[in-house]
Amino acid sequence: MILIKILKSLFLFTVIGIGYGFLVTTIHAQDISLAITPPILEVMIQPGKEITQNYLISNNGSETPLKISIVPFSPSDEYGNVKFADLTNYNDINLLNWFKIGGMPLDENQKLFLPRGGNQEIILTISPPSDAPEGDYYLTLLFATDSSGIIGGQATHTQAQIGANILLTVSQDGNPRKDAQITLFSAPKIIDSLGQIVYIVKIKNTGSAFFKPIGKININHLFGNEETLTLAPQNILASSIREIPCTKDEQLIRCSLTKKVLFGIYTGNLKFQLDDGKESFEASTTTIAFPFSIVAALIIVFIITRTIVLKFKK
């Protein structure tokens, strides 16, 4: 009887133990997984003023120390990607002194520990001094994992950095000079019927501050209704060119006609304003649609038919 009780207790203990183990023990590989929001911050500020912005950094990977830094960047291509720039270019204005994290100056040695599944709110303060030169400053707020503590073994260790971009305009009057130039508005000159016209839009920022183009491409056709494509209001940084896609239903899309072209002349008219709404910019391009494929098919059919007819006549 006692033996049975002992066995029962052992059985229950084992079942509960295993069940508990299944419920609470989760084994993860040593991985890195970081998320940040918001991915971009756009600020126009007077010298001597101060703003704060909160970021949320999340860690879904292994517990890791994070280092926070700010690095200047410039556009690396025409698609909105970044290329880190040399901080020494800004030595004369002590650019990094304009920023504080949690009210404290940036410190390379300071580490933030985030457990797996942890979130941390980071308060970034931006306060250009009263003598800060007017102009645009493009920076990336970087969160970097630190693998230096696990060095060892015949191995390559990986570190991750995740960034959020900051587009900062320092302006006394809030009206920096904004100007643009359409460097390319193109579409195929001739297109086969039932094809699709894709418009390429490239805009150069010839002003001194970044802007977003706000506008549309209207496509007119002699035999059809006008179709309108909406330009995506993407940032074009000072002294750079950006290829601008279109947007529809909250997604970025290529600037292309939704319907296949038929026959005739399609005229695309690009018109946009800068985000200050002061000046309009326009360009147009024309595409001739002709049913080359259909005509070629008809010619081939005609030749084959004629050959067959002639053969039978003989």
Place this chain on the structure above:
Amino acid sequence: MKKILLLPFILIILIPTRVSAQAKVESPNYTIQFPNLNSGAGVPTSDNNKINSTIGGTAAGLFSSTGYRVRSGFQYIHTIIPFSFSISDISIDFGTLTVGVGTTQATTLTVKAGGAGGYSVKARENHPLTNTGGTATIPDTVCDNGNCTQTLAQVWDQVTTYGFGFNMSGDDIPVDFTNSTYYRHFADASVPENAETIMNKSQVTWDYPNNVWPWESISTVTFKVNISGTQAAGTFNNIVTFTAIPSF
């Protein structure tokens, strides 16, 4: 009856605890703390300050006041997906290396660019694989024809070609990684060299018909080491830093 009494405890155990970020909008100290506007909570305004956000964008916001104008998040994409980046392994262990036998190990990179649309991932090593005392290195590979660099992949197939390099496969990778035999070496911070792009998605070039929401790009980095008979013995290691940045 006992079962009914136990039910709340079972539910407490089984249902994971959910922590929500607190919405916060402050004035006049100009703090925007992820206002929770994605449920149509309305747009907070006051006489001196205005916050304008798109419904569906937790982090998106526009703040204006005298002397300031702040926008956060992408105004044209109404998404609550943060920008995220994952690496499947912190440590790529090559074990014991054998002369003339290439050893490979892989790790997976995952990017969810959701709210950003486009992104790039750059990579750079702190130095070539170096032994503990810093007296010997396994050099970065130059591939079979001696021409691969940190920006150009070439074939690395021969057992008599030595060094350390990487191959890539998957989404948004450079076109020069033609197949699994093509390798580059990493940009070297000790030279110094700038980090080079190894993944990139531009809004206007991706494959829209096969696009699946949320946009998630996954690639595999395969590291390879092959040592010569004259390679100094020792334990070699280095650090490769992958940097993921959303487009602006």
